[in-house]
Amino acid sequence: MIRVLVVDDQHLARAGLRMLCGTTDDIEVVGDADNGHAAQRMVDQTAPDVVLMDLRMPGVDGITATARILAARPSTRILVLTTFDDDDHLYPALSAGAHGFLAKDAAPEEVLDAIRRVATGDSPFSPAVLRRLVQAAVTAHAAPPPEDAALARLTPREREVLALVGDGLSNPEIGQRLHLGVTTVKTHIASLMTKTGAPNRVRLALLAARAGPDN
Known part of the structure; x- marks a missing residue:
């Protein structure tokens, strides 16, 4: 409960x-x-x-x-x-x-x-x-710009997940969009946080916004 x-x-x-x-x-x-x-x-x-x-x-x-x-x-x-x-x-x-x-x-x-x-x-x-x-x-520069090295370490799937986090999608919605299970999406989110140093989902969204559509 x-x-x-x-x-x-x-x-x-x-x-x-x-x-x-x-x-x-x-x-x-x-x-x-x-x-x-x-x-x-x-x-x-x-x-x-x-x-x-x-x-x-x-x-x-x-x-x-x-x-x-x-x-x-x-x-x-x-x-x-x-x-x-x-x-x-x-x-x-x-x-x-x-x-x-x-x-x-x-x-x-x-x-x-x-x-x-x-x-x-x-x-x-x-x-x-x-x-x-x-x-x-982003307008107020509340987060540092993305580091190319951090983005370079992302897999193509992780980049897709990052972009969808930036669009505000939930884990189930990301799973539906990419045909993945929710557990798999959570694993990708955890990996993204580890590789980029982002402590939470909002920081990931900020990273996606600063990286742009071609990250």
Whole structure:
């Protein structure tokens, strides 16, 4: 059972996420909070596996709460739920340790899938959110340019996987596109991180963006 804490300053949003998670047999909402300070307290009380974190909240915002929660409980997984006008907050939230980003207009199935993926160690991102994040980071030079030596070590298949990560595809979607099993895709992702030194999926996406279509 995946234990989830819902953090959002809008009561309707919290109620909707509770109802959505209640339709499953493997996800349980163990509490909710309407601001970052309350979220920290609830994490200590309920020890959730996953925190669904809004970014814009009064008082302690989602970015600050993410950093504080992970400093106290590093094993907690933070999945940010954001709107498209929150671009300026996305990269700071990533720097604070957030493990994934999902648009608030995502389909219910996408939200549930993202919760399950982040709970198992994956880093789910809405394609649109990832593209915006990558573009903002590239424009601001938030990541170093790719090293030719690192790219040269990639196999043709790894280059294909890297390009699809850059497009924001999930592991199952990459598998479908390349006719590979999810386990094989995960192996390629791990190899890409090792060869390029990228610590997470977003850094791989940044690398793909900087390398361009002919990497």
